[in-house]
Amino acid sequence: MSHHMLDATNLLCPMPVIRTQDRVAELEPGDILEVHCTDPGALHDIPAWCRVNGHHVVDTQQADNKIIVTLRVGS
Amino acid sequence: MNTPRKAVALISGGLDSMLAAKVILDQGVHVEGINFFTGFCVEGHTHAIRNQDRKKPKRNNALWVAEQLGIKLHIVDVIEQYKDVVINPKHGYGANLNPCLDCKGFMVRKANEWVNAHGFDFIITGEVIGQRPMSQRRDTMPVIAQESGAEDRLLRPLCAKLLPETLPEREAWVDRDALYDFNGRSRKPQIALAKQFGIEDYAQPAGGCCFLTDEKYSDKLRDLWATQGEKRYEIDDIMLLKVGRHLRPRPNFKLIIGRDSGENNYLKGYRHRFTYMYGTSHNGPLVLIEGQTSDSDLELAARITARFGQGRDADNVHIDVVEQTGSPRHFEVTPLTSNEMQEAWYI
Numbered sequence A: 001m002s003h004h005m006l007d008a009t010n011l012l013c014p015m016p017v018i019r020t021q022d023r024v025a026e027l028e029p030g031d032i033l034e035v036h037c038t039d040p041g042a043l044h045d046i047p048a049w050c051r052v053n054g055h056h057v058v059d060t061q062q063a064d065n066k067i068i069v070t071l072r073v074g075s
Numbered sequence B: 001m002n003t004p005r006k007a008v009a010l011i012s013g014g015l016d017s018m019l020a021a022k023v024i025l026d027q028g029v030h031v032e033g034i035n036f037f038t039g040f041c042v043e044g045h046t047h048a049i050r051n052q053d054r055k056k057p058k059r060n061n062a063l064w065v066a067e068q069l070g071i072k073l074h075i076v077d078v079i080e081q082y083k084d085v086v087i088n089p090k091h092g093y094g095a096n097l098n099p100c101l102d103c104k105g106f107m108v109r110k111a112n113e114w115v116n117a118h119g120f121d122f123i124i125t126g127e128v129i130g131q132r133p134m135s136q137r138r139d140t141m142p143v144i145a146q147e148s149g150a151e152d153r154l155l156r157p158l159c160a161k162l163l164p165e166t167l168p169e170r171e172a173w174v175d176r177d178a179l180y181d182f183n184g185r186s187r188k189p190q191i192a193l194a195k196q197f198g199i200e201d202y203a204q205p206a207g208g209c210c211f212l213t214d215e216k217y218s219d220k221l222r223d224l225w226a227t228q229g230e231k232r233y234e235i236d237d238i239m240l241l242k243v244g245r246h247l248r249p250r251p252n253f254k255l256i257i258g259r260d261s262g263e264n265n266y267l268k269g270y271r272h273r274f275t276y277m278y279g280t281s282h283n284g285p286l287v288l289i290e291g292q293t294s295d296s297d298l299e300l301a302a303r304i305t306a307r308f309g310q311g312r313d314a315d316n317v318h319i320d321v322v323e324q325t326g327s328p329r330h331f332e333v334t335p336l337t338s339n340e341m342q343e344a345w346y347i
């Protein structure tokens, strides 16, 4: 189980979701991915993408214009 | 049926593709969704940019549909490959710069490649004969099936009964009798079927699923191509066409004027690529200038910028201009009057 980061700042939806999806495809079940974004749409879209595809949102944070969604890769 | 057959459904986020997937899902087929991001999709970004849209609950309709149906959704970035569809459509454009027939063929071809790569059996779309003037006609349906290479692995559950039998029907992976015969522009059959499925809260895109069906947007894209002298674009170009007012007061330059703080913020991200200007004595928009400009061009641009700010009725407005090279410059200008603003400048 390992911890990873993805920089999706300055990308507009749905690009942060697409980048998350492509990154998760390279990870193992149980791995943690921290996605950094600036488009507030990501706060909805990344969790929705996780629900649909069987991954788990561990945490979401929003401060200033920065959003961090942390997810655990499902099996 | 032994192991369930597997189908991939093109999910746009609208009602028709949702219904098509649902019909096949209910027949016991394993369905997953696929959604293509071309850069022109109405989905997403503009919601995030404009203030007025921020108040609306933001959702990605394709993801929402997948969640309602309980299916996986694969979102595929096709920005680069899609350029050729927009620039050189074999079948031409629709009412605006929408190359719908080529676009449908492209998407089904991409879905077909995905099906082959992932061991799926067939493809579903929400197409309905006669629903759209260009891509969804009885005579264009076979064109899409052939040109995409999907041939009879392409099933349109909402109008399948009006079309020749496809592989999934022939092999009895799906029951043809339980498919539909929707035809024509009316939305009534879809709305009735949605009701039957208990689907209420679906997206109803007005013109189509992308900005290319929009007249104003197409005008801006044509203007971009005309000034470049050729048909080409980068993703940033087509994103910027969705934002702000676009005015071309002289052939050699264009202004992109933020309409609210959300757009101004978005345009800020592009300052490194353009000459830009903003008011310092009064609040107003951030304005990007595209093209080569002389001092007299910049002065005109500054007067237009002043016109769109809170100092529009003032005698004198201070505007800072930052060019790609050199130090920032300061202009003191009289805002253009409404009579001096020309309708023809608006792209």
Ligand code: SF4
Binding pocket: B098, B099, B100, B101, B103, B104, B135, B208, B209, B210, B211, B212, B213
């Ligand atoms: S409206 Fe846009 S996305 Fe939809 S088929 Fe036409 S060109 Fe393609």
